[in-house]
Amino acid sequence: MTPSLRSAVLARLHRLYDDVVPLLSGDDPSATEDARASLAEPLRLAVVGRVSSGKSTLVNALVGRRIAPTSAGECTRVVTWYRFGAPDRADLELVDGSMRPVRLAGQGLPNELDVPAEKVSRLVVHLASGPLRDLTLIDTPGLDTLTAANDAATRRAILGAGKASQRAAGAADALLFLIGDAARRSDVDFLADFRASAGRQSATALNAVGLLAQADRFGSGPFDPRDPFDVAREVAQGLATTHRAELADVLPVSGLLAETARTGRISESLARRVADLAGEEVLALSLRRQDPALQDLYRFFGPYGVGAGRDQAANGAARLKSWCQEVSGIADLENVVRSRLVPRADLLKANRALGVLATAAGRADDAEKALALVETATFDPDLHPLQELRALHALTSEVPGSPLVAQLSRFVDDPDPVALLGIEAGGPDELALAARRRSAEATRTAALAVFPAEADAGRVLARSYQLLARRLRSDAGG
Ligand SMILES: Nc1nc2c(ncn2[C@@H]2O[C@H](COP(=O)(O)OP(=O)(O)OP(=O)(O)O)[C@@H](O)[C@H]2O)c(=O)[nH]1
Ligand SMILES: [Mg+2]
Known part of the structure; x- marks a missing residue:
């Protein structure tokens, strides 16, 4: 977008x-x-x-x-x-x-x-x-x-x-x-x-x-x-x-290994204490979990971090820290x-703000009027990106393998409309024509779709391409 x-x-x-x-x-x-x-x-x-x-x-x-x-x-x-x-x-x-x-x-x-x-x-x-x-x-x-x-x-x-x-x-x-x-x-x-x-x-x-x-x-x-x-x-x-x-x-x-790596806990002396446990057998080490002298190590690294971190710690605090960070998945x-x-x-904020307003509109004295205003806005071309987001979410959860996922994602995430059309370059008329063709294709996909989420995504996408064609033409002064 x-x-x-x-x-x-x-x-x-x-x-x-x-x-x-x-x-x-x-x-x-x-x-x-x-x-x-x-x-x-x-x-x-x-x-x-x-x-x-x-x-x-x-x-x-x-x-x-x-x-x-x-x-x-x-x-x-x-x-x-x-x-x-x-x-x-x-x-x-x-x-x-x-x-x-x-x-x-x-x-x-x-x-x-x-x-x-x-x-x-x-x-x-x-x-x-x-x-x-x-x-x-x-x-x-x-x-x-x-x-x-x-x-x-x-x-x-x-x-x-x-x-x-x-x-x-x-x-x-x-x-x-x-x-x-x-x-x-x-x-x-x-x-x-x-x-x-x-x-x-x-x-x-x-x-x-x-x-x-x-x-x-x-x-x-x-x-x-x-x-x-x-x-x-x-x-x-x-x-x-x-x-x-x-x-x-x-x-x-x-979270624990990530927190320990990122909040300045790992000093050289702490790393040395972890490295000093290198000779311990697994059984002996697991018994030492209760050892008061090791409580801070277990609190910072957990049993896995203490056991598997020993070899890393032998190479110093920086190595132990980057290992913790890497394995943590953060x-x-x-x-x-x-x-x-x-x-x-x-889009996420706008989607929520629209939802909040729609809920409140339903409680208005003149709810019919308030809801009609929300309804009109929902289908306004300016709010079409919210339809794209909604359709993308439904499609990704229901038909993740659909070829429409990639196209919709590009509308949602990609700022370059030319890239969206998948053609190298061209004048505004050519691009607008390509966009209209894509719109017709999306309409066909929607008509043939088996899953409701895919049919819906196809319809939303057809309009996305149409709006794109309109923008390309108006950018060209057409
Ligand atoms: N081994 C291990 N322990 C963790 C991890 N994350 C948190 N802990 C420990 O689990 C306990 C609870 O962690 P908190 O971050 O306070 O959990 P919380 O979800 O915020 O708990 P509440 O605020 O009470 O709901 C603490 O003792 C943490 O040190 C982790 O990734 N690994
Ligand atoms: Mg908490």
Whole structure:
């Protein structure tokens, strides 16, 4: 999508908000105001999963700093936003609307807040950390916890308040969803709710990336000859296939090894202590897990990292650090975020903002009028890129092998319309003719398609080519 198409999407949405918001008097404006404001912000990526699944550890790895407290017990109690900003600071937003600063203890947040969690709506942390420039990370309390209030806080923040049917969508544009060795029923229900939370506009799976967290703990322990990451990769592939409709992908990661590598934990002396364990037999080493003198090593590297990291550590801290980073899988995760989510940020935000407005329009006094405005905008050429995104999501989850996936992806991601037509060069008339031909082909594909998602994608694509032909002609002054 070219920058001008992107700004046309945003401009059309602002016009729609201008038209619809006056019809919503009497409705709580916070969700619509927030969705509109988010159009000017970086992508909001929420990290969600069960209690102690490793969410905060992963957030630290992604931010490159040990900012979020982590612990073996239930730890994160309030939804915490990590945004770009200087100087570093943290503020609690309380339910009553007031704000309260939080002192950053050393580098990180304090383990305990001096306000009860139920009085907090969220904690907002500003950090001058490079990765946050184009990404706001949202760490959440665990789902399915014994503490129902924590689970509820996450659902409110990510899915929005109220009953599922009348919910204003929550605040996240995309999700990293941590799963264990198998997705439980409740995980799948949550993901289905996330899809539904953006309203009927969002039949999507591509904005929820699954993570098989703590991949270093897979396999059956120190005597298992298989590498835990190999086991995790296999499990992840199975889960990705089973949950194609809910998750864009499932990637094995070790948040712990990534956090340890990236937050300055590995000094030369620490590496030497790991290397000194080189002579230990597997059995002796596994018995030493309880040794108080080694507790920090096990906390930083986990049993797999200590065992397999010994040889690496013999070559010094830098080698141990890069090994931890490589095996952790964090680079693959960042690659997915940087190549699939961040470039689509405007579309994902616009899609959510449209969904939020559509939900609110249904509650307006004159709902018929408000919904008609939304409907008209939805099919406006300026918002066609949202149709492309929606069709691409449905197609990728239902018919991933379809030849239309590549074509639709190019419309969504590729800024060069000439490249889209697959011809080297030509005058505007020739290009417009090629675009019209492609449109006719897509219409034929739609007519012959067996799967509804492919038929829909063909129709959307036919219009994409037509709009492209129109733009090429108008660029040429025709
Ligand atoms: N071996 C291993 N341990 C991990 C990994 N990630 C996290 N842990 C450990 O698991 C425990 C929980 O990690 P957290 O990051 O606090 O988990 P969380 O999901 O934020 O937990 P809550 O905030 O309580 O929901 C901590 O003791 C971490 O050190 C990992 O990738 N590998
Ligand atoms: Mg946590």
